[in-house]
Amino acid sequence: MNTKFFAAAALSLALVACSSNEMKPQKGYIGPSQPEIADGHMTPEVLLSLGRLSDPQLSPDAKTILYGVSYTDIAENRSVRNLFTLPVEGGEPTQLTMDGKSIASARWSADGKAIFFLQGGQLYKAAYKDGKLGKRTQLTDVEKGVDDYLLSPDESQLLYVSTVRSQVELPTDTDPLLDKAEAYATEDLMYRHWDHWRTEINHSFIAPLGNGVVKEGVDLLGDEFFELPNGPFGDIADLAWSPDGQYIAFSCKMLTGKQYAFSTNTCIYLYNTASGEISAVTTRGGYDTHPVWSPDGSRLLWLSMERDGYEADKVRLMLGDVNGAQVENIRDLSASFKYNVDGPVWAADGQSIYFAALAEGIQAIYNVIPDQEPERLTADNLWFDFGSPFGVLQDGTLLTTYASMDFPTEIVAVAGNSIRQLSFENEHILGQLDKHETEARWLTTVDGQKMLTWVLLPPQFDASKTYPAIEICLGGPQGTLSQGWSYRWNYLLMCHQGYVVVLPNRRGTTAFGQPWCEEISGDYIGLNMQDYLTAARNIKAEPYVSGVAACGASYGGYSVYYLAGIHQDMYDCFIAHAGIFNELHMYMTTEEMWFPNWDNGGIPMEYAYTPDQVGPAGDGVTFGGLQQAGSPWSSKAEAKRHYANSPHKLVQNWHTPILCIHGGSDFRVPYDEGMAAFNAAQMMGVPSKLIIFPNENHWILKPQNALYWHRSYFDWLDRWMKD
Numbered sequence: 001m002n003t004k005f006f007a008a009a010a011l012s013l014a015l016v017a018c019s020s021n022e023m024k025p026q027k028g029y030i031g032p033s034q035p036e037i038a039d040g041h042m043t044p045e046v047l048l049s050l051g052r053l054s055d056p057q058l059s060p061d062a063k064t065i066l067y068g069v070s071y072t073d074i075a076e077n078r079s080v081r082n083l084f085t086l087p088v089e090g091g092e093p094t095q096l097t098m099d100g101k102s103i104a105s106a107r108w109s110a111d112g113k114a115i116f117f118l119q120g121g122q123l124y125k126a127a128y129k130d131g132k133l134g135k136r137t138q139l140t141d142v143e144k145g146v147d148d149y150l151l152s153p154d155e156s157q158l159l160y161v162s163t164v165r166s167q168v169e170l171p172t173d174t175d176p177l178l179d180k181a182e183a184y185a186t187e188d189l190m191y192r193h194w195d196h197w198r199t200e201i202n203h204s205f206i207a208p209l210g211n212g213v214v215k216e217g218v219d220l221l222g223d224e225f226f227e228l229p230n231g232p233f234g235d236i237a238d239l240a241w242s243p244d245g246q247y248i249a250f251s252c253k254m255l256t257g258k259q260y261a262f263s264t265n266t267c268i269y270l271y272n273t274a275s276g277e278i279s280a281v282t283t284r285g286g287y288d289t290h291p292v293w294s295p296d297g298s299r300l301l302w303l304s305m306e307r308d309g310y311e312a313d314k315v316r317l318m319l320g321d322v323n324g325a326q327v328e329n330i331r332d333l334s335a336s337f338k339y340n341v342d343g344p345v346w347a348a349d350g351q352s353i354y355f356a357a358l359a360e361g362i363q364a365i366y367n368v369i370p371d372q373e374p375e376r377l378t379a380d381n382l383w384f385d386f387g388s389p390f391g392v393l394q395d396g397t398l399l400t401t402y403a404s405m406d407f408p409t410e411i412v413a414v415a416g417n418s419i420r421q422l423s424f425e426n427e428h429i430l431g432q433l434d435k436h437e438t439e440a441r442w443l444t445t446v447d448g449q450k451m452l453t454w455v456l457l458p459p460q461f462d463a464s465k466t467y468p469a470i471e472i473c474l475g476g477p478q479g480t481l482s483q484g485w486s487y488r489w490n491y492l493l494m495c496h497q498g499y500v501v502v503l504p505n506r507r508g509t510t511a512f513g514q515p516w517c518e519e520i521s522g523d524y525i526g527l528n529m530q531d532y533l534t535a536a537r538n539i540k541a542e543p544y545v546s547g548v549a550a551c552g553a554s555y556g557g558y559s560v561y562y563l564a565g566i567h568q569d570m571y572d573c574f575i576a577h578a579g580i581f582n583e584l585h586m587y588m589t590t591e592e593m594w595f596p597n598w599d600n601g602g603i604p605m606e607y608a609y610t611p612d613q614v615g616p617a618g619d620g621v622t623f624g625g626l627q628q629a630g631s632p633w634s635s636k637a638e639a640k641r642h643y644a645n646s647p648h649k650l651v652q653n654w655h656t657p658i659l660c661i662h663g664g665s666d667f668r669v670p671y672d673e674g675m676a677a678f679n680a681a682q683m684m685g686v687p688s689k690l691i692i693f694p695n696e697n698h699w700i701l702k703p704q705n706a707l708y709w710h711r712s713y714f715d716w717l718d719r720w721m722k723d
Contacts, residue, residue, distance in 0.1 A: 047493050268291055303317065573716070
């Protein structure tokens with residue numbers, strides 16, 4: 001299958017859509033692909049041909065769903081997202097736009113007669129009638145663009161996200177004539193984040209609508225160098241208008257530099273839209289995010305992690321009563337709930353809250369009445385990952401999304417155990433693929449606990465034959481191998497290449513209660529590594545398995561590098577993407593210091609920073625007011641053990657072929673970690689290969705880069721596991 005075919009297929013479908021909807025595709029438009037899969041096998045090209053459905057929104061009359069779909073053109077190395085609508089009762093979708101530039105954040109107007117959306121970094125509004133968009137009106141002309149937005153309930157005001165200059169110094173700050181010089185200067189930490197130098201940071205602004213095009217708004221944070229929303233992944237969900245428009249609740253980490261780098265203390269605040277005054281709802285603790293007002297504005301929800309410095313603490317559902325600019329009677333609605341809460345949504349009557357939670361390896365939907373026990377609404381035998389509901393119909397039917405390892409996101413209506421799929425974005429492609437089987441195995445670990453391990457068998461599996469196996473080492477290190485779909489690590493694609501795919505939810509995964517999650521902190525080299533070896537032994541015991549490869553990214557890459565030094569002959573091949581190789585060097589070069597500080601030290605801390613404390617290092621735990629329990633110079637036993645067992649200290653044991661992949665713009669795990677691992681393998685005489693993507697971050701996102709990544713991944717596996 002080639003890229004020319006994809007381009008031709010996209011063009012032909014675009015012309016069909018044009019004739020049926022009386023639209024002409026704009027220059028640069030990319031439509032859906034329609035590949036013909038003769039052998040029934042998934043390929044990287046097929047993966048990239050899938051439409052990516054996202055951000056469904058229910059119309060005010062609860063009859064129509066608005067959503068977007070991104071399509072990719074491999075030859076052009078880009079994707080474009082356009083808008084569609086779908087009847088709630090089901091039926092054929094209607095394509096609203098055929099633009100050559102992506103459209104994002106589409107929202108219904110309060111009366112359902114118009115749609116707001118972002119395009120090219122500005123906000124637009126278009127009339128909507130009978131499944132068509134009318135004339136578009138540009139509402140903003142913000143110099144640095146609009147990243148996202150929220151309309152006030154009466155649509156008289158606009159809350160939008162843009163950027164302002166940070167404290168990182170540029171040459172032009174010292175001399176305007178140095179406009180051709182390229183340099184960044186700083187005297188504090190957090191000078192770069194994820195994949196960008198922090199010369200600019202997010203701020204949020206409000207401005208009136210209806211008085212002409214908005215060019216500039218009032219900055220909620222004024223001249224402060226805090227971020228709003230928080231980087232690098234905070235979004236508009238961290239801000240919320242009160243129903244009466246008098247307040248904006250928002251989540252912000254009001255810290256900079258070293259304190260920002262070592263702390264997760266993100267708090268909830270209320271901004272008075274009339275006076276500009278800010279009052280704190282929460283003050284100390286971990287992550288407080290995602291504020292959600294009750295329909296009548298009398299209560300406020302938010303998500304919260306309790307411990308500062310710990311980014312994988314239990315995510316709680318907090319509720320407080322609103323009294324003017326104060327929030328009182330704050331309580332944890334999930335105190336007895338075992339799992340992490342995600343995406344809370346109030347019921348229309350304000351009597352209960354819907355949310356999603358990963359539970360025993362599957363993301364389910366729950367409902368909770370304040371001060372009562374949460375109730376699971378989706379059955380545990382439904383092997384799908386459900387999203388949080390975006391709508392609830394009068395009969396109680398939930399409108400949401402779901403996905404699995406076998407298909408990407410689709411829109412569904414859920415009523416009890418009944419699921420009615422409403423969108424079928426990729427049915428014409430996935431329906432051509434051969435079916436395969438997935439097993440859920442509960443393996444006994446070395447210390448007698450039970451570990452959920454998913455096993456995907458290749459299509460047309462024959463137990464009398466032999467197949468190579470891939471064991472996936474999870475990143476994070478905290479996370480979950482659930483029934484979610486991924487375009488980067490796609491397990492359906494792997495099993496379609498003739499591999500048995502093994503997905504162990506080892507120590508540190510987050511869908512099995514907090515104790516299981518926390519057993520990895522301060523013990524990277526311990527039980528979770530034994531969990532990987534347990535899963536490998538289990539699958540190697542099957543007569544149909546010829547050998548096992550271990551593959552992983554980020555902490556999964558660390559796992560690969562460490563297993564390479566201890567496995568003896570358990571594995572036949574390794575692939576590490578964006579992996580941590582030298583823990584000491586990683587601590588010195590990564591950006592979010594709270595992550596290695598907590599996990600490498602393995603001890604609870606009340607606060608990650610103490611602003612009033614200054615002075616020398618002393619016992620190696622504090623310096624300049626910052627607790628550094630997980631540093632290489634810490635006196636803590638957990639830290640000493642951790643750094644003494646860094647993967648780079650075991651290269652003398654390496655003897656198994658290894659592929660090292662890294663993004664050159666990766667600031668979380670800097671790319672020289674991959675280079676160092678490859679160089680060490682070369683010097684040890686180990687068959688090895690290095691791939692660097694100079695313009696990619698922790699993930700490989702550009703279409704042609706992604707295609708090359710997948711092809712290289714399977715080329716390496718096939719060379720050592722099949723050939």
